[in-house]
Amino acid sequence: MTATAIPPAPTRTGPAPTPRRPSRTRALVGPALALLASVATMLLVWQLAVVLGDRVPSLADTIDRLSAEQASGDLWGNVAVSMNRFVLGLVVALVVGTALGVLMGLSRFAENALTDLTMAGLAAPAVIWALLTTMWFGFGWLTPVVTVFLAALPFVMVNIAKAVRAVPSDLLLVARAFGVSRTEVLRHVVAPAVAGSTVAAVRFAIMSAWNGLLLAEWFGSTSGVGWRSRYWYDANQLDGFLAWVLVFIAFLVLVDQVVLGPVERRLTRWRSV
Amino acid sequence: MASIDISGLVKDYHDRAGNRTRVLDGIDLSITGETFVSIVGPSGSGKTTLLNIVSGIESHTAGNVSLRAGDRDARVGYVFQDPRLLPWRTVDQNLSFVQHDRDGWAERAQHYLDLVGLGHLGDRFPAQLSGGQQQRVGIARAFSVEPDILLMDEPFSHLDAMTSRTLREHLERIWLESRRTVMFVTHDVTEAVQLSDRIVVLAPGGHVHETIEVDLPRPRRASDPAVAVLQAEVLARFEVLEARAAAARAEVPA
Numbered sequence: 173m174t175a176t177a178i179p180p181a182p183t184r185t186g187p188a189p190t191p192r193r194p195s196r197t198r199a200l201v202g203p204a205l206a207l208l209a210s211v212a213t214m215l216l217v218w219q220l221a222v223v224l225g226d227r228v229p230s231l232a233d234t235i236d237r238l239s240a241e242q243a244s245g246d247l248w249g250n251v252a253v254s255m256n257r258f259v260l261g262l263v264v265a266l267v268v269g270t271a272l273g274v275l276m277g278l279s280r281f282a283e284n285a286l287t288d289l290t291m292a293g294l295a296a297p298a299v300i301w302a303l304l305t306t307m308w309f310g311f312g313w314l315t316p317v318v319t320v321f322l323a324a325l326p327f328v329m330v331n332i333a334k335a336v337r338a339v340p341s342d343l344l345l346v347a348r349a350f351g352v353s354r355t356e357v358l359r360h361v362v363a364p365a366v367a368g369s370t371v372a373a374v375r376f377a378i379m380s381a382w383n384g385l386l387l388a389e390w391f392g393s394t395s396g397v398g399w400r401s402r403y404w405y406d407a408n409q410l411d412g413f414l415a416w417v418l419v420f421i422a423f424l425v426l427v428d429q430v431v432l433g434p435v436e437r438r439l440t441r442w443r444s445v
Numbered sequence: 446m447a448s449i450d451i452s453g454l455v456k457d458y459h460d461r462a463g464n465r466t467r468v469l470d471g472i473d474l475s476i477t478g479e480t481f482v483s484i485v486g487p488s489g490s491g492k493t494t495l496l497n498i499v500s501g502i503e504s505h506t507a508g509n510v511s512l513r514a515g516d517r518d519a520r521v522g523y524v525f526q527d528p529r530l531l532p533w534r535t536v537d538q539n540l541s542f543v544q545h546d547r548d549g550w551a552e553r554a555q556h557y558l559d560l561v562g563l564g565h566l567g568d569r570f571p572a573q574l575s576g577g578q579q580q581r582v583g584i585a586r587a588f589s590v591e592p593d594i595l596l597m598d599e600p601f602s603h604l605d606a607m608t609s610r611t612l613r614e615h616l617e618r619i620w621l622e623s624r625r626t627v628m629f630v631t632h633d634v635t636e637a638v639q640l641s642d643r644i645v646v647l648a649p650g651g652h653v654h655e656t657i658e659v660d661l662p663r664p665r666r667a668s669d670p671a672v673a674v675l676q677a678e679v680l681a682r683f684e685v686l687e688a689r690a691a692a693a694r695a696e697v698p699a
Binding site: 342343345346347348349350351352356360361364442443 | 500501502520521522523525527529531532533534542543545570572590596
């Protein structure tokens with residue numbers, strides 16, 4: 173049996189290294205590059221479709237059409253009308269959905285009573301709500317607003333209920349043991365605990381509601397982004413139609429990247445430290 | 446002077462079928478002044494339930510519990526088994542969250558964080574701390590409210606031996622400085638002997654089996670001969686009790 177010499181452990185001189193945290197610039201550049209790559213890919217696919225097909229207008233033609241819409245006053249007028257309807261329907265959905273979601277999160281009875289309805293609401297495509305509201309309310313402001321409300325509501329309810337159920341009971345016990353007031357508990361325990369799911373609720377609600385709004389305006393309106401898209405569709409003018417599709421996508425991307433993304437990062441900063 | 450007075454305390458749990466399980470059966474206990482009392486007992490003897498009732502987290506079935514500081518209700522601090530820090534708030538903000546008295550809280554918080562050796566980590570989030578550091582924040586949090594009475598529920602049971610030994614020394618040092626009335630639940634007899642003025646042994650079924658006075662000089666170390674002798678003696682008595690409890694459990698038909 174031979175003895176094996178164990179080499180000494182490597183020694184380090186000088187101060188212990190401090191853990192490196194990703195810089196702020198690096199944290200911002202990563203997502204920006206990913207977004208850039210995504211847009212570039214989309215434009216590349218578009219250009220391929222222009223070259224290979226004969227029914228796809230180029231990006232330049234589409235932008236020209238959008239400029240013409242802007243010059244004629246149709247762009248901002250219709251966007252403003254749609255935003256008005258969208259915000260109204262969404263705010264009502266957020267208020268009602270939050271109230272019902274909290275109820276579902278706190279009460280087993282409410283959860284049992286509302287879960288199937290909510291699931292049906294989630295499963296129903298927005299076009300169903302658009303067609304139904306058109307038949308109910310005809311061509312008027314109520315059709316898109318109610319569609320936005322119905323399309324957003326189940327997403328808000330589901331996510332808020334999930335958030336309320338996820339409030340950590342052990343932290344509530346800490347608050348009780350130290351005699352912390354209800355207001356402080358709501359501010360510092362409940363609100364931060366539900367923040368992540370609330371942003372998710374708003375994000376899904378916005379996507380579904382915007383979808384519903386366009387369809388409702390397509391079928392049951394004489395103004396707005398959806399109506400203007402249909403105008404160009406009926407005229408068989410693809411560049412006009414695609415110009416409005418660009419507006420549709422730009423709105424969603426802007427809201428997600430410029431508003432919701434930073435809000436979510438701010439609220440969940442503690443998870444990524 | 447703060448005091449905890451418990452008389453005739455009974456706690457029953459009822460399952461869905463309506464069957465009753467008695468967890469605490471007529472506990473009488475009085476802790477007065479600058480006293481460190483440990484509650485020990487085998488699993489199922491109702492130690493944590495007793496502490497939860499005293500803190501107001503749980504209700505009781507019968508009896509009286511009174512926490513007083515002179516002619517007013519006592520202010521209570523609580524150290525849990527796990528740190529239970531708000532993950533979205535920094536260490537400083539976690540201490541701020543439980544303050545009733547906002548005057549000078551920052552100085553108090555800094556003082557107790559310094560005492561547990563974390564004075565430089567007030568701006569960190571809990572996720573940036575080790576388990577032992579988080580528990581030290583839990584201890585600083587409880588002391589920072591300047592409680593008349595401090596309740597502690599096996600605060601070192603989730604930590605490794607070295608860390609828990611260090612934290613016991615921290616705790617004794619802070620307690621010697623601040624001299625609160627302490628009720629400390631533990632299953633670790635060594636810990637109880639090292640920290641306590643009195644050890645209350647609960648028996649299965651939830652009643653007080655015996656009370657042991659610990660009259661040893663402080664600060665104590667686990668390796669002190671007098672501490673070691675008393676530990677061995679208490680441990681021997683505790684083992685007899687645990688053996689009886691095990692035998693009783695074995696006799697209960699399945």
